[in-house]
Amino acid sequence: MRTLPDVAIAHSVCSPMRTLHAAKDGDLCLLVPLRDALSLHVDGVDHELAAGMGAIGGHGTKSTIDAASGMQLLSIRLRRQLLLPLVQSTSDLQSVAIVHDTQAMGLLRGYIRALDAEEAITTPEARHLLALHIHDLVALACGATRDARDLIEGRGKRAARFAAVKADIVANATHRNLSIDSLAARHGISPRYIGALFAGAGMTFTNFVLEQRLAHAHRLFADRRFVHRTICSIAYDSGFGDLSYFNHAFRRRYGATPSDVRAATLRAG
Structure with a gap:
């Protein structure tokens, strides 16, 4: 779990369960099954959420949720007063709105993954900005107003794209064929x-990219398990083609x- 100003994020792996929620006013909650389907019964209507889709409604909306064993669930609690001014149709959020696996949902999931990789968000300014970005991306997924889209394009959406690009680089930095062109093609920008x-x-x-590759090499040189590896082989496996x-x-x-x-690693025992 992680809490920020105006946002709470929880990752769950479910045992088989059925949960009943009583209606009450308050914040909004977005549920996103990350693996397998989620069954949701609200106001006499059954909804089946495939992995990557979302359901958003009032926190504690009267509903029944069925989850299969091992289902991975992302839950995001949001401030109603921050989200509603950004979306076109606020009436849908009085009960529950189904959000399909759109580009905005993909950006939201990627942004959350990048946030998970950060051990701590310490400054109040950074924490507040992250909360704004998450509300922005949820608004895009739900259908933002034209004015809100202009605002979000330069705020939350841009931040999410940057987080996704950096995460991609971190994951693939050791590949020597990594280029800005291949990265752009993968992200559609x-x-x-x-x-x-x-x-x-x-x-x-x-x-x-250079910083990620050097950090990878440094970790290997500082690990006693890799003392048998030559400097050249570690450099090559870290994404470098020129030893000098x-x-x-x-x-x-x-x-x-x-x-x-x-040598310092070996001396340290």
């Missing part, structure tokens, strides 16, 4: 837009050579 995302954060695509360039970049980043890091 232009290389120029990716460059602008990094520029807005005060960095470049090239430097971010790798050694220079590594020393500039860490103030020590790969051999120095390995």
